[in-house]
Amino acid sequence: MSSPTSSSPSQQHIMGVYNRAPLAFERGRGARLFSTDGEEYLDCVAGIATDGLGHAHPALVEALKTQGEKLWHVSNIYRIPEQEALADKLCANTFADVAFFTNSGTEAIECALKAARRYHVVDGHAERVDIVGFEGSFHGRSYAAVNASGNPGYLDGFGPRLPGYSQLPFGDLAALKAAINETTAAVIIEPVQGEGGARALTEAQLDELRAMTREAGVLLIYDEVQCGMGRTGKLFAYEWAGDAAPDIMCVAKALGGGFPVGACLATTEAAKGMTVGVHGSTYGGNPLAMAVGQAAFDAINTPEILDNVKQVAGYFTQQLNGLKDRFPDVIVDIRGKGLLIGVKLIPNNREFMVLARDQKLLVAGGGDNCVRLLPPLNLTIAEASEAIAKFEKACEAARAKAAA
Numbered sequence: 244m245s246s247p248t249s250s251s252p253s254q255q256h257i258m259g260v261y262n263r264a265p266l267a268f269e270r271g272r273g274a275r276l277f278s279t280d281g282e283e284y285l286d287c288v289a290g291i292a293t294d295g296l297g298h299a300h301p302a303l304v305e306a307l308k309t310q311g312e313k314l315w316h317v318s319n320i321y322r323i324p325e326q327e328a329l330a331d332k333l334c335a336n337t338f339a340d341v342a343f344f345t346n347s348g349t350e351a352i353e354c355a356l357k358a359a360r361r362y363h364v365v366d367g368h369a370e371r372v373d374i375v376g377f378e379g380s381f382h383g384r385s386y387a388a389v390n391a392s393g394n395p396g397y398l399d400g401f402g403p404r405l406p407g408y409s410q411l412p413f414g415d416l417a418a419l420k421a422a423i424n425e426t427t428a429a430v431i432i433e434p435v436q437g438e439g440g441a442r443a444l445t446e447a448q449l450d451e452l453r454a455m456t457r458e459a460g461v462l463l464i465y466d467e468v469q470c471g472m473g474r475t476g477k478l479f480a481y482e483w484a485g486d487a488a489p490d491i492m493c494v495a496k497a498l499g500g501g502f503p504v505g506a507c508l509a510t511t512e513a514a515k516g517m518t519v520g521v522h523g524s525t526y527g528g529n530p531l532a533m534a535v536g537q538a539a540f541d542a543i544n545t546p547e548i549l550d551n552v553k554q555v556a557g558y559f560t561q562q563l564n565g566l567k568d569r570f571p572d573v574i575v576d577i578r579g580k581g582l583l584i585g586v587k588l589i590p591n592n593r594e595f596m597v598l599a600r601d602q603k604l605l606v607a608g609g610g611d612n613c614v615r616l617l618p619p620l621n622l623t624i625a626e627a628s629e630a631i632a633k634f635e636k637a638c639e640a641a642r643a644k645a646a647a
């Protein structure tokens with residue numbers, strides 16, 4: 244209750260669930276972040292893949308300002324034209340027929356899991372309740388999301404696990420085939436794992452997963468919260484495969500370009516249990532979020548951005564593999580897809596992030612001792628080359644540290 248009389252803010256009254264870097268920013272522009280102590284950083288975190296167009300993108304700033312002066316929030320008891328427009332865009336460009344808007348990825352996951360169970364109820368198979376997920380996945384922090392991902396670190400100490408959730412080794416389709424039975428409702432998977440260390444399913448695996456779930460009458464849910472919205476060089480990662488469209492898909496992060504927006508997309512069939520009154524959200528799909536979301540969607544869903552992602556990703560992969568050859572004592576693997584890049588390290592990834600920060604390069608952590616590079620999708624080759632030069636210096640520092 245007591246607070247210091249000092250005027251400078253402290254973390255004293257912040258719930259201690261984050262181990263924060265001793266660093267704060269006051270403004271950003273594109274892939275640049277400027278700290279409160281006057282330093283400039285190259286941002287390959289981009290708000291953990293949310294700021295798909297970098298910081299302060301003019302089209303997004305304009306959309307926010309314009310809508311901000313008109314109308315922020317009314318409630319879903321009225322029609323919201325901005326929401327209908329973004330739903331139209333998403334459905335015109337994906338497998339989906341309908342969208343439910345949320346404020347976060349986790350809420351999109353909640354909607355997907357509820358939709359899957361409701362589907363089977365109205366389909367006459369109320370016994371189908373089980374949700375099969377994969378190890379190393381991350382679906383968010385709500386009770387359902389942590390149960391769907393099964394990460395013990397996020398489950399321990401929160402009482403009994405919810406029934407009806409299990410996990411298999413990532414990409415183990417033989418295990419999936421054996422696990423699917425007459426009580427299975429849905430399979431949930433990230434086509435490219437984000438927090439789990441940037442592990443990608445192959446295109447063949449995606450096709451096989453789709454065929455297997457379709458045949459078993461089980462819904463397929465993709466969590467494209469991190470790998471979607473252009474991150475892999477396609478609007479959505481599942482598009483890399485031939486015939487792998489899901490029944491339900493969760494989107495968030497770059498959907499709002501840094502503004503909190505999420506969506507659960509579904510086919511009409513998969514959403515048939517989601518009838519009036521069964522689900523809702525106070526803020527989800529509000530005019531302000533939808534205006535920014537539309538601007539972000541229009542700016543990301545262009546050949547220029549998607550081609551840029553492929554080109555810059557190709558450059559990163561080539562350069563990082565070069566660094567891996569030169570620093571086998573530091574880097575053991577380069578993985579991921581597009582601009583969702585994982586670099587698996589020998590030195591501790593958290594310590595490496597500090598060494599990168601010393602070079603004014605921001606990278607994200609990840610599972611399996613990876614650091615992730617998740618730069619804005621409009622990063623230039625010149626900026627990517629600057630990131631590589633800084634990454635190389637961090638590798639040198641890591642080597643020197645190990646020798647000391």
Ligand SMILES: *Cc1c(COP(=O)(O)O)cnc(C)c1O
Pocket residue numbers: 346347348349350352381382383384433437438466467468469470495496
């Ligand atoms: C970030 C993330 C989530 C959770 O999104 P929030 O907006 O933090 O609730 C879910 N799934 C994946 C794959 C994510 O990367």
